[in-house]
Amino acid sequence: MTELNYTGFLACSTVNGPGRRAVVWVQGCPLRCSGCFNPELWPFVPRNRIQAGDLADRITALPDIEGVTFSGGEPFCQAAALAEVGELIREQDLTVVTFTGFPFRELRVQQRTSWNALLAVTDLLIAGPYRRDLPCSHPLLASANQEIVHLSGLLRGREDESGQAPGTVEYTISAEGVITTTGFPDHYDSLCRMNTGGC
Secondary structure, three states: OOEEEEEEEEEEEOOOOOOOEEEEEEOOOOOOOOOOOOHHHOOOOOOEEEEHHHHHHHHHOOOOOOEEEEEOOOHHHHHHHHHHHHHHHHOOOOEEEEEEOOOHHHHHHHOOHHHHHHHHHOOEEEEOOOOOOOOOOOOOOOOOOOEEEEOOOOOOOOOOOOOOOOOOEEEEEOOOOOEEEEEOOOOHHHOOOOOOOOO
16 A cells, blocks of 8 residues: 555535545645645645555545545645545545646646556546636636546536535634635635645
């Protein structure tokens, strides 16, 4: 099993893809988009280490979710580990949504084994760098240059479900009092970034 370095885990979200989903935020991103909602996830530094199989077990044990969303950071920088997680959870009929700052064409052209493996287990891909100068009202896109790629067709037509209205922000408070802010805020600067979020 491959080890994953992640910063955040949310057991249930309704703003990070269709339906109720677990969310994993990986640590490390080389793209460093201006205006990124998660700049604290850019450095490639150790955060929380977990084996891919253990993370898959954690996800599949959750009640009433449809799948998992991989965000970051940049998921394709840890593609091999996430591909293992995705393969294991899809065996339990759960779906995978992956957010990436890389354009889809670049992911395909590079023909990296680990990237292809993550694409193979991803049902819905949100691809492209965040552009502050290209605002977008689509519920799953942070900027208009990004693209929605249906890789399996399992989530096709579900982009506008309840809980994913444009500009939606979700706040979750854990039993330990940790607040997680995630979603697609209209005005990043007006939010208090108390820890990780996914945009």
